[in-house]
Amino acid sequence: MHVILMNGSPRQNGNTAVALKWMADELRQAGISTETIQIGDQIIRGCIACEHCVTSEDNLCAFHHDGINNLIIKLRQADGFIIGFPTYFGGMPGTLKSAMDRLFYAGKRNGRYRNKVGAATVLVRRDGGPEAFNQIITYYHLTEMIVAPLQTWAVRHGMKKGEICEDVEGRQTIRRHASAMAWILKMREATKDSVALPPAEDRIVMNFIR
Ligand SMILES: Cc1cc2nc3c(=O)[nH]c(=O)nc-3n(C[C@H](O)[C@H](O)[C@H](O)COP(=O)(O)O)c2cc1C
16 A cells, blocks of 8 residues: 655655654554655646646646646556645645645646555644645545544644644544545545445536526
8 A cells, every 4th residue: 555645845854744744653653655845846837727637538638737647647556645735824835735736726737646655744833734734635525535533623833944843632633534545545445346436426416507
């Protein structure tokens, strides 16, 4: 089993990096391999609604110049994803939002993220974390992913690099969150041949245009 961790911060080795390292350590202790990829410091443009990903055979994005298509391929092969990021004005940072729209609009085509396990971890100095967290969870829900359960809010505190290390409660909840994710991954693996997924159906799409 393999989990991709994505860091949505533009800062190398900041608080998000520490939170993701704690999660990766816990997963590896549970026998799950991990790969962490920094995306918040890249130049990533947003989705332009060209629908290339909908009509092309590989369902990849029309923009090949940045790393989004490589990441989509990795996500399709992984069993789960974790997205870590700092809160900016009560939401996710702009670069991460650009990446998320493309990773999920193109990447999910033909149910390719269905039944994968998702988790997220959010950094704040002070406030706005739950709103930012819920933005990410929406991507998971709309792609039929399984969201790992939490003991409490997935929000960790810190401003300057490394301050998260003082958030003792945050560290405990991160550890528990990662171990809950590992448990779901193992359940999913153990039942893949014995418990059938609900059958896929063609979507009925209405645009509310009369
Ligand atoms: C542009 C910008 C906007 C921010 N907005 C918020 C915010 O709305 N709420 C908050 O608590 N912290 C906010 N912060 C603080 C960061 O979320 C916080 O410093 C976080 O720990 C940074 O994580 P990193 O070290 O991984 O980059 C903001 C920081 C920046 C640079």
